[in-house]
Amino acid sequence: MGISRMFGKLFPPYEVKVTCQDIDVLLQVNDGLCNDLIRNEAIKLAKDADKTLYSIRIDHLKPDQLALILIFNVLTRNLESGWYHTYRGVLTTIGQDMLRLWHITEKEMINRGYSTPEAYAADVEGLMMSIRSVG
Numbered sequence: 001m002g003i004s005r006m007f008g009k010l011f012p013p014y015e016v017k018v019t020c021q022d023i024d025v026l027l028q029v030n031d032g033l034c035n036d037l038i039r040n041e042a043i044k045l046a047k048d049a050d051k052t053l054y055s056i057r058i059d060h061l062k063p064d065q066l067a068l069i070l071i072f073n074v075l076t077r078n079l080e081s082g083w084y085h086t087y088r089g090v091l092t093t094i095g096q097d098m099l100r101l102w103h104i105t106e107k108e109m110i111n112r113g114y115s116t117p118e119a120y121a122a123d124v125e126g127l128m129m130s131i132r133s134v135g
Contacts, residue, residue, distance in 0.1 A: 012047065012049060013049055013052070013053055015052055015053055015056045015057070015063060016046060016047060016049050016052050016053075018063040019046040019052055019056075019063045019066050019067050019070075020043050020046050020047070020067075021063075022063050022064045022066075022067035022068075023039060023042045023043055023046060023067045023070065023071060024039065026064070026067055026068065026071060026105075026108070027039050027042075027071070030101055030104050032097045032100065032101055033093065033094050033097040034078075034094050034097045034098045034101060035101075037078075037094075038071060038074050038075060038078075038098070038101065041074040041078075042067070042070040042071050042074050045070045045073075045074070046066070046067070046070055052066065064112070065109075065112070065114045068105055068108060068109050068112070068114060069109075069114075071101075071105050072102070072105045072106065072109065075098050075101060075102040075105060076102065076127060078095075078098055079091075079095065079098055079099060079102060079127060079130070079131060080127070080130040080131070080134060081134070082134035084098060085131075085134065088132070088133070088134065089131060089132040089133075091131065099131075102127070103124075106120050106123060106124075107120070
């Protein structure tokens with residue numbers, strides 16, 4: 001590991017710190033069974049400094065917007081994976097909690113102006129179809 005890479009791990013860029021803090025704040029508000037799992041996965045993604053810096057500096061995402069997107073993507077991936085299904089189309093207790101948090105996250109994106117009700121409707125339809133077909 002090079003010196004600059006070690007330095008980056010010890011002292012992450014400001015954008016990474018703020019995005020990780022936003023992930024913590026967003027998940028603390030909605031305490032649930034899956035929070036630790038989702039938090040760990042989202043923080044891991046946010047700590048990829050190159051991607052986080054690109055998203056904020058080049059794509060002009062706000063740190064809270066990136067935090068919501070990371071949480072949303074982790075939840076979607078887990079719900080569509082089949083890992084949290086009892087059997088086809090039936091979620092486990094943790095899977096149901098993930099689905100609850102998925103809806104809260106999507107609605108928060110709408111409230112903050114980062115998404116639209118139309119996108120939410122399309123996302124719900126796609127997610128429910130995936131949940132029904134895997135497991």
